[in-house]
Amino acid sequence: MSERDLPSLHALRAFEAAARLSSMSLAAQELHVTHGAVSRQVRSLEEALGQPLFVRQGRGIRVTTAGRTLQESCQAAFGQLRESWTRLRREQAGAPLVLGCSGSVLARWVIPRLERLRHELPALTLHLAAQEEPTSLAGVDVALLLEAPPWPVSWQVYDLGAERIGPVLSPRHPDVERLRALPASALGDEPLLYTDSRPQAWPDWARAMGLAPESMQQTQALPHLYFLLEAAAAGLGVAIAPQPLVADDLASGRLLAPWGFRETGGRWILATAHAGDTRLDALAAWARDELAAH
Known part of the structure; x- marks a missing residue:
């Protein structure tokens, strides 16, 4: 589409304002031009289309079917332009x-x-x-x-x-040496820590390991993952967590992950x-x- 296939931007602005306000006069006030200027811009669009965009209704105006179609397109286009302009100005101004x-x-x-x-x-x-x-x-x-x-x-x-999740426990856990030597399947016999917000984490991990999800004994709920991992670090039990959120604890030795991590589909x-x-x-x-x- 060439530039000549599009109507004047001034004409579209005048039409959109008149359609939104149902008034040529109010549109003129908003755009800081005369009533005659808005009328001429709208008339140029009607002549180019060969059909009316407005009909009179009492003291105001109402869009025709063609006018409604053009109004919706104008509102969408001007809205997108406004959003893009605002975003670019915000970026340029260094807004966070x-x-x-x-x-x-x-x-x-x-x-x-x-x-x-x-x-x-x-x-x-x-x-x-x-x-x-x-x-x-x-x-x-x-x-x-x-x-x-x-x-x-x-x-x-x-x-x-x-996403990869896996069980973690602390070197301070009272049974850490025995647990580290056991296969993952043995965790089904252990009391497990979990969060209220994600009770499906242990079953998800069990399925990824080829274990029966119902075999996981989730015995202690914590309200947030942060509290869950602090409880694990204090040696209160075995917790389940996304790998990146415990990476620093694993690197420092504050937590251990003897059974590794598995993808969940997340x-x-x-x-x-x-x-x-x-x-x-x-x-x-x-x-x-x-x-x-x-």
Whole structure:
């Protein structure tokens, strides 16, 4: 389509305002032009189409069927332009990118890597938000999530890698030496720690190991993953956790993972409802590399 196939942007703006306000006069006031200027712009569109876009209704105007079609297209196009313009201005002004994630992911994965992120992506300014509803994108530019596909069609998703979970326990556990020598199947005879938010974690791991999910004795629930892992570190039992969230504890020896980690079918993702934010490409590449390092 060439530029000559499109009507004047001024004419479309005048039409959209008149259609939205049901008034040529109000449209003129909004656009800071005369009533006659709006009328001429609308008339130029009608002449080009060969059909009316408005009919009079009392003291106001009402869009025709053709007018309604054009109005919907204008609103969608102007809305997209407005969003893109706002986003580009925000990026140019150095406004922070609001990254949301669960409190556990924030405390155990994002914050410990924040200094490295700032060093490797110095142009990116992040504002961190702990989300009460981990799958919500409300109030954030992008969310770091552990989710299984399919994802909502309104999301733009950056796939970062497969989720891997596994059992962990502390060297302080009173029975650590015996447990470390046992096969994974023996965990079915042990009291296991889990979180209220994800009671399916142990059954998911059991299935990935070829074990019967119902064999896992989940005896102690904790309200959040952070508390779960602190309980495990204190030697109170065997917990189940995503590998990246315990990587630092495993490296320091604070926790042990004798039975390894298995993929669950879930994915680490960055999800946004604001497509086109160029900062997300760099953030996704960084997060993908960090997760792959484990």
